[in-house]
Amino acid sequence: MTNWNLLSDEEFARAATDFVERACPPELRHLPHRPRWEKSAGWYQAMSREGWLAPGWPVEFGGMGLEPSRHLIYLEIFERLGTPAVAPQGIVNVGPALIGFGTDEQRQEFLPKILSGEHRWCQGFSEPNAGSDLASVRTEARPDGDGYIINGQKIWSTGAIDANWMYALVRTDKSVRKQAGLSFIMFPMDQPGVTVRPIRTISGGEEFCEVFLDHVRASAAHMVGGLNNGWKVANGLLGFERLWSGSAHQCRQALVRLKQVAHAAGKLQDPAFLRQITRLELDVLDLASCYTRSTRNLQVTRRVGFEASMLKIWATETCQRIGELMMEVGGDAVLVQDGTDFDGRHLDALTPFLEARAPTIYGGTVQIHRNILSKNVLNLPN
Numbered sequence: 317m318t319n320w321n322l323l324s325d326e327e328f329a330r331a332a333t334d335f336v337e338r339a340c341p342p343e344l345r346h347l348p349h350r351p352r353w354e355k356s357a358g359w360y361q362a363m364s365r366e367g368w369l370a371p372g373w374p375v376e377f378g379g380m381g382l383e384p385s386r387h388l389i390y391l392e393i394f395e396r397l398g399t400p401a402v403a404p405q406g407i408v409n410v411g412p413a414l415i416g417f418g419t420d421e422q423r424q425e426f427l428p429k430i431l432s433g434e435h436r437w438c439q440g441f442s443e444p445n446a447g448s449d450l451a452s453v454r455t456e457a458r459p460d461g462d463g464y465i466i467n468g469q470k471i472w473s474t475g476a477i478d479a480n481w482m483y484a485l486v487r488t489d490k491s492v493r494k495q496a497g498l499s500f501i502m503f504p505m506d507q508p509g510v511t512v513r514p515i516r517t518i519s520g521g522e523e524f525c526e527v528f529l530d531h532v533r534a535s536a537a538h539m540v541g542g543l544n545n546g547w548k549v550a551n552g553l554l555g556f557e558r559l560w561s562g563s564a565h566q567c568r569q570a571l572v573r574l575k576q577v578a579h580a581a582g583k584l585q586d587p588a589f590l591r592q593i594t595r596l597e598l599d600v601l602d603l604a605s606c607y608t609r610s611t612r613n614l615q616v617t618r619r620v621g622f623e624a625s626m627l628k629i630w631a632t633e634t635c636q637r638i639g640e641l642m643m644e645v646g647g648d649a650v651l652v653q654d655g656t657d658f659d660g661r662h663l664d665a666l667t668p669f670l671e672a673r674a675p676t677i678y679g680g681t682v683q684i685h686r687n688i689l690s691k692n693v694l695n696l697p698n
């Protein structure tokens with residue numbers, strides 16, 4: 317097995333580039349939306365077969381065990397070459413949650429199936445009246461024999477249309493403080509009582525779903541972290557998600573697109589534009605170095621700290637600022653959904669501009685993260 321951390325940065329970057337060029341079909345690259353599973357399963361399985369699927373997981377669980385700085389190189393190359401993020405909930409969220417909070421039996425049962433693509437996951441946290449206020453989850457799980465019966469509704473479940481397993485936050489005790497009565501449970505989606513309805517987004521994608529749960533069964537062995545301990549597991553998982561969305565790689569991609577549009581619009585030498593883009597580039601460099609320091613801390617402490625909130629706000633809002641400048645310099649020519657021929661080359665600026673709204677919302681809105689920082693770092697009152 318390759319120890320990726322022993323390669324030099326250049327050797328690792330070359331190996332990653334070679335792999336993507338060879339294994340990721342051109343028709344899956346630089347897509348405006350995440351492709352459906354039926355189209356992308358081959359790419360997922362190629363990453364799995366050749367050991368490129370789980371860069372952040374420890375080697376003992378089938379991951380690459382990459383150090384944070386190496387992980388960033390991985391993300392940058394995969395992003396620059398336009399690879400699609402396929403079924404990421406398993407690798408990015410539930411896998412790390414099981415590694416951190418699951419039992420040995422749960423890890424043995426689920427991690428290999430995430431890696432093989434046999435299980436494709438979606439997240440069932442948000443509900444119509446429990447988004448920012450996640451502790452208000454009302455979907456209920458009642459004990460029944462050796463498991464639970466679940467009733468309720470989830471919303472904004474990304475990828476539920478292709479998922480065959482959901483991990484969800486459910487209410488298992490109504491008599492205690494809101495946070496203390498929640499559990500984290502996993503169940504198969506291909507059973508009676510699960511109804512999935514896609515929701516079309518502003519950029520035309522349909523990976524968002526409402527999921528209705530009507531007497532759905534979950535095994536007690538599939539509860540993670542123990543009964544009524546779901547708040548801790550969910551927060552641990554959201555910490556990983558926040559840290560992931562706080563990396564600079566999406567901003568870097570947005571800067572590349574911005575330069576392409578500016579070039580096509582003849583603005584690349586314009587002093588006013590240069591001033592604006594330099595400010596953004598410096599912000600992205602600062603973000604990247606802060607992100608690297610935080611992921612190094614994570615390796616030592618194994619805890620995602622409050623800096624994840626700062627990184628998430630910084631990365632997602634900077635990405636939006638880059639998108640806004642791109643729309644400004646591109647003018648009318650970029651206001652075409654799914655791209656337009658711009659100075660002899662096909663560019664889609666509108667879809668990423670619209671999609672940059674989403675990261676400031678998922679994993680906790682930027683307003684909620686500002687509340688977290690005000691309270692926990694600045695010690696301001698609630």
Ligand SMILES: Cc1cc2nc3c(=O)[nH]c(=O)nc-3n(C[C@H](O)[C@H](O)[C@H](O)COP(=O)(O)OP(=O)(O)OC[C@H]3O[C@@H](n4cnc5c(N)ncnc54)[C@H](O)[C@@H]3O)c2cc1C
Nearest residue numbers: 439440441442447448472473474674677678679680681683
């Ligand atoms: C692209 C995308 C993917 C997502 N994927 C998933 C998924 O897979 N699974 C899942 O469970 N959920 C998912 N979500 C849902 C996401 O977690 C919620 O949208 C988010 O937590 C906000 O909840 P809400 O939409 O109910 O908004 P609300 O909580 O109703 O908030 C509305 C507005 O009020 C503000 N607000 C609310 N409370 C406060 C407060 N106390 N202080 C200051 N401002 C406040 C918010 O910041 C926001 O601007 C996804 C969302 C997006 C955009």
